[in-house]
Amino acid sequence: MDDQNKNLILAVVLSMLVIIGWAIMFPxxxxxxxxxxxxxxxxxxxxxxxxxxxxxxxxxxxxxxxxxxxxxxxxxxxxxxxxxxxxxxxxxxxxxxxxxxxxxxxxxxxxxxxxxxxxxxxxxxxxxxxxxxxxxxxxxxxxxxxxxxxxxxxxxxxxxxxxxxxxxxxxxxxxxxxxxxxxxxxxxxxxxxxxxxxxxxxxxxxxxxxxxxxxxxxxxxxxxxxxxxxxxxxxxxxxxxxxxxxxxxxxxxxxxxxxxxxxxxxxxxxxxxxxxxxxxxxxxxxxxxxxxxxxxxxxxxxxxxxxxxxxxxxxxxxxxxxxxxxxxxxxxxxxxxxxxxxxxxxxxxxxxxxxxxWFFFLTKPIFALLHWLNGAIGNMGWAIIGLTLVIKLVLFPLAYKSYASMAKMRELQPQMEKLKEQCGDDRQKMQQEMMALYKREKVNPASGCLPILLQIPIFFSLYKVIFVTLELRHAPWIGWIRDLSAPDPSSLMNLFGLMPWGTPEPGSILALVFIGVMPIALGVSMWLQQKLNPAPTDATQKMIFAWMPWVFMFMLGSFASGLVLYWIANNTITFIQQYTIMRSHGYKPDLFGNIRSSFSRGAKSGDK
Incomplete structure (x- = not known):
């Protein structure tokens, strides 16, 4: 994907975040x-x-x-x-x-x-x-x-x-x-x-x-x-x-x-x-x-x-x-x-x-479904995972097209790098060549962003539901997670309970640094899911995206365990969906960003 399109997509996502955040904080x-x-x-x-x-x-x-x-x-x-x-x-x-x-x-x-x-x-x-x-x-x-x-x-x-x-x-x-x-x-x-x-x-x-x-x-x-x-x-x-x-x-x-x-x-x-x-x-x-x-x-x-x-x-x-x-x-x-x-x-x-x-049209049905799943399963943590699965199934038709397009984009990365070398600093020529490549390969570079944009209001709505509703208060999941409305009580400080000393006070600076098991699982799941996406051609953007999973890991470490659980489940299901779709299209990704293709086009350009 060329720099201008990547910047445009990034700007759209950031703009949505700013607009939604502003609407919530300053109605x-x-x-x-x-x-x-x-x-x-x-x-x-x-x-x-x-x-x-x-x-x-x-x-x-x-x-x-x-x-x-x-x-x-x-x-x-x-x-x-x-x-x-x-x-x-x-x-x-x-x-x-x-x-x-x-x-x-x-x-x-x-x-x-x-x-x-x-x-x-x-x-x-x-x-x-x-x-x-x-x-x-x-x-x-x-x-x-x-x-x-x-x-x-x-x-x-x-x-x-x-x-x-x-x-x-x-x-x-x-x-x-x-x-x-x-x-x-x-x-x-x-x-x-x-x-x-x-x-x-x-x-x-x-x-x-x-x-x-x-x-x-x-x-x-x-x-x-x-x-x-x-x-x-x-x-x-x-x-x-x-x-x-x-x-x-x-x-x-x-x-x-x-x-x-x-x-x-x-x-x-x-x-x-x-x-x-x-x-x-x-x-x-x-x-x-x-x-x-x-x-x-x-x-x-x-x-x-x-x-x-x-x-x-x-x-x-x-x-x-x-x-x-x-x-x-x-x-x-x-x-x-x-x-x-x-x-x-x-x-x-x-x-x-x-x-x-403000997102009552989402929060109300989301909680109604979560409440029903909790009644059917008998555990709010597993109900959150079930809710995540239902949301991913509803969005699957859109995700299928998106992941297929992203798989093609991932395969075109070597050709995009060659075009960048050929065009040098001539951005207009680079843009023309990239658009011609997309048209020739029948790829829409913006299609991969739509599921992300749809996830933003869903994420905010679920955050609202988990924070506001009584039903998650003191609701246990498994083991050490006894309250899904509170942050993960485990901590890196005492090696997750292996050492005799206590954990930092929730909400303190130390608690933000010495995070628990679930925030770490969040960072790893986000890193794995990101590896299946095409890397930005711009070095600065590539570095930002590389650090994003670990930044989110610390940012969401102090959030309610129920919300972190949703994000882990979402990343995991997304990874499985994307991996399966890429395999069905003949692409064979691994966890290190390499991709192989059974197509002749991919064999020349995608193998490493």
Whole structure:
């Protein structure tokens, strides 16, 4: 291949890498949403209803007709109701009826023996407090003391432990004829159902609006802060998915109606809003078909991030009762579980709460296939190898033409070298002679680049899938590979476990230098695969390509083992395909770049 064509191909590949990398690291800004007020209008009147209160804002005692009072300081001593399901454990405080202690039974903080299970929600006063609150925003003629809020001390009516078979019932009554009930139910996985009810036994019509709040005190301590992963607020509103980083929320304009920096979205039909971490999520989900106000809020005085759903105001005449239902997802971002909530329980576009990225049209089907293969094989590592095989089979028709063309190009190398000697520095003549040679031999020099270009978005998509999805977390493969979402723990430093000393700290400089078994296997597989390709005629390009396998070996050494495994499998299958195709066309390559041909043309020009 002549220098100009080689430079062109190299430029195309590098340009694709730059464009894709730029799109991932610097996505275009989301279109600004229309700002609305933070008030909910009472149906049929011009009087406003205040939004949900800021979580745990200072307030005086809240009295009720039973004589019970509560303050935030009483939270540690307030009665609690145990949560016990196959997947969750925790408790609900009767002070505010808050869901504020929750851990995931099926997931541990690390692979170390005796590691703690993952904690998702924690109460006010603890480090990185994170909890859910429900209540009613008062309308005309009602004060804050007339409705249940964060400091209301509820009475347990029925149920001792919240399980999938036994919901709990809470109640509270004010001194103005309003009796409030709250039923909290939970399923086998991670979904709470909260039914809020109010009865008006007084003598006048009242107006009030039900709300749900998720409050997070400060940013999570274990944030990855990596450009490929979204951590922060995630929401869906009438067909529009939004992902907002924590630092973007702190830049919101101050909204007097909300009493904090806030952004308000009016949802007409369906939506949800909450906080997403790397692998865990908590989300407020009002019943579909009902309009509500979705709020993202930041109280900079107390460093509290808050998401809210405030449903439409209810007018309640004497003798009437109203029931409002909403859901709370609090758990692991398991693909199959979230998909079931979307497909079977009607949570619209809930699967988009997983960060599929800009290549969602690739990442979604890639993961769906990977999930199916894992279920069929029973091991995520072998599933990745199976996925690689499927991708290579899909691309095989294109690869066949490409490898056949590259085999011919490899055979033409001696003739290209002779033309270079004959033409000297006359690039125009060299170009003409090369094009004539390609035309005579029916070779397309660019055909070998197309599979490489197709591999680039696939590689990025698989990288996204392996890094983002929960299913690869702590997933073992073989032997020493116990976590496919983490780098290879073996190291050249201790001769891969033969020596008694330890290995470098993951992510350190030494870990990048003293790489493990899988990165070395990657470099070797890339070197073998490269040997079947025609070498560049330019000395500088030839040197660059010669060093590329070993550069990639160190570059990808700190990547997730699952991604390195895919790359090794891809290189190995590519080598087998290319070697087989070259043999079928009469070319006999060896591992040292030599090629022999059974054709008379190749016998003269290709043998060494």
């Amino acid at each position: 275009p800004p989301e279109p600004p949403q229309e700002q609305t007020t933070g008030e909910t209008a009472i149906q049929g009147t011009d009087a406003p209803v205040a939004g949900a209160p800021t979580a745990d804002a200072p307030a005086g005692d809240v009295a009720n007709t039973t004589g019970a009072t509560g303050t935030i300081g009483d939270l540690a001593d307030a009665p609690r109701i145990t949560i016990d399901t196959p997947n969750l454990q925790g408790s609900i405080s009767l002070l505010g009826g808050r869901i504020d202690q929750l851990s995931l039974k099926g997931y541990r903080e690390s692979l170390d023996e005796g590691a703690d299970i993952v904690s998702l929600l924690s109460p006010f006063g603890s480090d990185n407090a994170f909890y859910a609150l429900y209540g009613w925003a008062p309308g005309t003629g009602l004060g804050l003391d007339a409705v249940p809020g964060p400091t209301t001390l509820w009475t347990l009516e029925s149920g001792q432990t919240l399980t999938p078979q036994s919901p709990i019932q809470l109640s509270w009554a004010n001194d103005a004829g309003l009796t409030f009930h709250r039923e909290i139910a939970i399923d086998e996985k991670f979904m709470f159902t909260v039914t809020q009810s109010v009865e008006n036994t007084g003598g006048s019509t009242v107006a009030l609006a039900p709300y749900g709040v998720l409050a997070r005190h400060g940013e999570p301590e274990d944030m990855k802060n990596f450009f490929i992963l979204h951590e922060g607020i995630v929401g869906f509103a009438d067909g529009q998915l939004t992902e907002t980083d924590y630092d973007d929320v702190t830049d919101y304009a101050f909204d007097p109606a909300e009493g904090a920096r806030a952004e308000v979205t009016r949802v007409q039909e369906s939506g949800w809003i909450g906080f997403t971490d790397h692998y865990w999520m908590a989300t407020l989900i009002p019943d579909g078909g009902n309009a509500f106000k979705s709020v993202v809020k930041y109280d900079e005085r107390r460093n509290i991030y808050q998401t809210e759903t405030v449903q439409n105001t209810r007018q309640l005449a004497p003798g009437e009762r109203v029931d409002v239902q909403s859901r709370l997802f609090a758990g692991a971002k398991e693909w199959a579980t979230i998909r079931a909530y979307e497909n079977e329980d009607g949570v619209v576009k809930f699967l988009d709460s997983i960060d599929w990225g």
